[in-house]
Amino acid sequence: MNTLNAKKTIPAKARAVIIGGGVSGCSVAYHLAKLGWTDVVLLERKQLTSGTTWHAAGLIGQLRASQNMTRLAKYSADLYVKLEAETGIGTGMKQNGSMTVALTEERKEEIYRQASLARAFNVDVREISPDEAKAMYPHLNIGDVKAAVHLPLDGQCDPANIAMALAKGARQNGATIIEGVKVIEVLTKDGKVTGVVCEQAGERVTIETENVVNCAGMWGRDLAARSGVTVPLHACEHFYIVTEPIAGLKQLPVLRVPDECTYYKEDAGKMLVGAFELQAKPWPPKGEKISEDFCFDQLPEDFDHFQPILEMAINRMPMLETAGIHTFFNGPESFTPDDRYYLGEAPEIKGYWVAAGYNSIGIVSSGGAGMALAQWMNDGEPPFDLWEVDIRRAQPFQKNRLYLKNRVTETLGLLYADHFPYRQMATARGVRRSPIHEHLKARGAVFGEVAGWERANWFAREGQERQYRYSWNRQNWFDNQHDEHMAVRTGVGLFDMTSFGKIRVEGRDACRFLNRLCANQIDGPNGRIVYTQMLNRKGGIESDLTVTRLSETAFLLVVPGATLQRDLAWLRKNLGDEFAVITDVTAAESVFCLMGPKSRELIQRLSPNDFSNEAHPFGTAQEIEIGMGLARAHRVTYVGELGWELYVSSDQAAHVFEALEEAGTDMGLTLCGLHTLDSCRIEKAFRHFGHDITDEDHVLEAGLGFAVKTDKGDFIGRDAVLRKHETGLDRRLVQFRLTDPQPLLFHNEAVVRDGKIVGTITSGNYGHFLGGAIGLGYVPCRGESAADVLASNYEIEIAGQRVKAEASLLPMYDPKATRVRM
Template sequence: MGQELPRQAEVVIVGGGVVGCSLAYHLVKLGIRDVVLLERRQLTCGTTWHAAGLVGQLRATENLTRLAQYTTGLYAGLEAETGQATGFRQNGSLALATGAERLEELRRGAAMARSFGLEVEEVGPAEARDLHPLIEAGDVVGGVWLPKDGQTNPVDTTLALAKGARAGGATILEGVTVTGILTRGGRAAGVRTAGPDGTPGEVAARIVVNCAGMWGRELGRMAGVAVPLQACEHYYVVTEEIPGLPRDLPVLRDPDNCAYVKEDAGKLLVGAFERNARAWAVDGIPADFCFDELPEDWDHFLPVLEGQMRRLPVLETAGIRTFFCGPESFTPDVRYLLGEAPELPGFFLACGFNSIGIQSAGGAGRVLAEWIRDGHAPMDLWDVDIRRLLPFQASRSYIAARAPESLGLLYAMHWPHLQPQTARNLRLSPLHDRMAAAGACFGETAGWERPLWFAAEGEAPVPAYSYGRQNWFDRTAAECRAVRQAVALFDQTPFAKFAVQGRDAEAVLQRICANDVAVPPGRIVYTPWLNERGGIEADLTVARISHDVFWVVTGAAVARRDWTWLTRHVPGDAHCFVTDIGSAWAVLGVTGPAARALLQAVVEDPAQLSPEACPFGHWVDLNIGPVPVRAMRLSYAGELGWELYVPTEFAVALHDLVVAAGADHGLRRAGLHALDCCRLEKGFRHWGHDITDEDTPLEAGLGFAVALDGKPDFIGRDALLRQRHAGVTKRLVQFRLQEPEPLLYHNEPVWRDGRIVGRLTSGAYGHSLGSAIGMGYVEDGGAPVTAGFVAAGGFEIEVAGRRVAAQAGLAPFHDPQGRRMRD
């Protein structure tokens, strides 16, 4: 007789794949034993059962790599712990490069891995052949060997996790379909179900978790939660048994040929992440889908297989036992979805794993379990946080176009600044056509089209990607010169803008903001928002408009995250209301030493822009011609400048007035690449790269933006006081390469006196300085990091395996006193 459906639980997990079972396993390990996992059919029947079972460790960021490392360690001991065989083996993995650019990508990844403590080795063609004797290496120029990578049996591993979860007290029920999400008081409160015979039921719960895999979007809709994922076809073949095939072959990754190969019980499995991938079941997954396969399409898969026949000649004579096509879910940016839904507190997600669910499940299950227990993420998980994406990205037309491209990007070149090609031109500034006519090459952030750089007249604004100097290098250099020597115009419309108003608005913001925003109207305050651990949750400006009205302005990429943080910290009994006003206001940034002269030539009352009338950190309402403008004296480039906020219907008129007058002042349009270069020269931080919820203002050099002794109570104050007393054990440091040619992006290891002490969080070329620059955190084995430690060290930055001497300091290299933007 099967178990009865419990009437209530602490946590209900929906979905019995490897991720759902991992979460149940880790919850009970944390002592949360009142866990119910519901699977609509049978465990693993969706996508887990047909996964290739690769367990790689190197991911795109440090924390995601650490999670993958944890998964490897978990799987290595899971069989001994549970008694359930898993088939886990650590035969290593070998990634091949057939060209110089791919080799540089692999080298940069290997360098990053070393900074994380991951065992990795660059190999030449002969060494690659030694590691994998079956390969034809004539076109191979090099590769990377990760000896601790492995492979596992997905079904057995999932059953082992389920067994461990049951042993800890979790209830796992198969044949129970979730038909609805219960809510109470604006929170998730449980699930509505149907049993195998259709019998309805309900389970009340404090937490509901969407681990439904490719059904995740459908389950999200039940809760009113947007879940941007789409199932796509994923192909592989399995050969007949090959006599004498070594059982210890490493997993082979041949990204230039879109393929991976692993040994599988005396056979070879050849899988593909092809460029021309295809979405599946756009209109909905069949209700009876269970351990199902999709129709064969040899014509689609054959080019990949032919490429692997050249790479592995043994395939030419091996018979094919299985041709498999099955669905897996993919997201808009090839990163999975984790965390609490911004639309519904108490509803969590762990889905959309982009064909890396097996290697991600252990780490994802652990951190989500800790998140549920503690009420906050245990580490910086912004790369996979659901709040990075927006509801429109879950629409059928959008995700069906973007997801196949995401699949193809898994083994494509991971170029710096690579932009997606599908589902574009959806969020356009009112100045978009003006910028396009001026030669803008656009990039996408949160759906916004934003100019990255401007082509010269007669030149196509099309990027030629490279790890070296790209085709926009000289164009960006010219834009940076305009910022530093004349004046530049930026379209900054995608800023997120929130109005906070009401008689309690000041009190609410004083609690949320670490800096003092109890300033007179007309002032702008730069401030972080902190969590209780002192970590930086947001980095933004607050302008006081009137006694009871404030504007919060933040980045486009973090709009949903910051909105959620703000609105969830407004007390229910406060007379305080938050409104998203982003679409109402366009923003033109006018920046450079000639900015005042240019704007005074067009403003009705030039005296309003004098240093006395509008100092740095102030705003003023004025008219430029007939156009009403709110001019905020700020600069992310470190020069004299204003952000001109204008009602969207006036934006084109304002642009044309400024551009017409700009001809006499050296005005040049500029894009985000130039702004990024200039902000790094000035040492300005970027949330999500240089500062995260794991970094405090004291570590990041932002103590000046915190009223630690100026006001008694704000979120995170106690943690900062403790840290100030103890001293910081990491510091954000500025770096400038001593050679002019190498380029920096981020994640390059930082060496001090022969040992790795950190990594870069941001990198760009300092066109005003004549060499690449970056910033990154430096540590000293847990000891306090002081200015003396930084000044006394000999620093190098590792670029694609080569160490380059670097100048290091705590102050920015451009205008360290900040006089230019305050003149």
């Protein structure tokens, strides 16, 4: 134990208790103390940095996959530069730049797309030729290098010293840090944190607190599970070597060669070579608990596992052939099922916060993550959209250890894998399935996975291989999507959307409660379906959903499968004195979306009910007979056509599907996948939560003012809506269509207005009916009219190439929505 903290007194009360003294915990303590939380206690079971932080490689790469993740990484880099002056502890921070090289045309496309993204995020970046890469990195074999990008403000640091500097800064601002204290239990009452029981030198002590922060790294899952909280992560073995000193080796940029799963860092005349291999080794290998004594421990060497990486490294950097190996290192790091870390308040317990699971980018992430979490704890809401890393995206089943052990074998390698659009996970699949899964599989479905749900993404034709061939260009299912898309536009298509999240809210005050949370008017007749958003107090969008009134006191909320836990948490958090019961009923019903101009004709073959506009208008639901079963038919659409969502009890789902399929045989009924759902919705400019609309996007700027009723009385966000009406819009969500039919849009391409980058594409897909790639993106418009916004010339920058685009504020497909009311 560090003598500095020998038998330090544990306080009886604290405003927050942080569990874990790695770089993440130290950052949270530092930032809370900076905000004036002086009664913060950080408890470390052994010594600071003794889990993972001490052996991290310390790479500081500022460009991440989105604007806000880049914002956090840039914050970390800036903080680590300043920390030394503030605390007197050297952080080893060097902004010696980084370089990524591509060995294939596909990787070249990826890194050039990343460069366009960097420019949109105001990160200094330059595309360089192989010869320029060689000049910058003389030891590099460029024989097969296709291209490279250089980020001059990236760099490297000393991870352990950064943690120590953050810890010292936290102490200087009033926080207490105590080593050698093991947390036994987090105490709760009525769903809220009340305290922490810990053990110091054999004695048990209780700290009274309302806030606990789980920064326990690879111990985080088990610690959370003891409180009934889901934190899905699992450790993997992570390998690197450090050479003996190499004569004449001078300061170099950090080098990444993702096609060979390797990174290179020069440090004090030695070379560190690390790996993110595609098939990783979970640790402990049989899912055992990590030893109580684990502290600055290394794992056994496995040279056979590392040898293929080393052979590629010697070819890439020939000087390594004669360099002696000083250290062969293997240490554990924690990984998550989707390769993104966890931040925020756990939905199960109020006051239980999480900052863990950093997937080998903990050093560059923790500075910004600690800042963001501290702000979140202080203000009661995140400082900006953090949905990518929000703990509420975790599904309860994902804490299963066998699932995690299987999945993390893949997620370690994802950091350097090709980040192709539509890339699907290969491991730990098949956990959640629709009742008609086998039916769809037999008919050619190729499945993707969201929140554990297996969903048909596209349908292969007879004789066509049933798997993805990934590319940045048109993938092997592009023509399948075209046929499915056109069937929905001209005939009739059927989607299995059983993965929709379904929440039942019922009780005496259910209507009053929902009207306080929702921006639209919920108090309508039975059978009415209302499209609405739940807003935060800034007018940002917390949830995008439909609310169907089933009876006077019962409502069904339908949300995306990926946001179900988030939406449940928002409802429960905001339930006040109203008498209302909130129940997740997702598994109770399957959902079949029957869509297209021939959908009425088809459903009338199977049901004696009246589906006319008079009897069943758009935006209403009614119970129907169908085949020999019953369903609830909701007349709504996410594809912009006449159609019904059929909610069928799970036990009758297979029968109803078979009846639909048989009745539709001579009508050309086409089974459709999620890729087609997305391409149809983007032609109609329907928003997608998490991309086009987030808790940072004002509902009026997102173009959803039609779903807001300020005259109904008070609701969360109403004041922000009224203020925005007065002050005017700062930006607008615009729909774009590329005039060249060849290029593709996916997400995060740069939006160029009159020659200047002004934003990014929030979501993109191919508009098969409109004949070109379609994207949505925000355009700044302070003081401008709608006509001013549309009067500009727009281009979209894709991998460094600018492509002309048409812009519209109305949906380019069926702008008056006549087709849904046919």
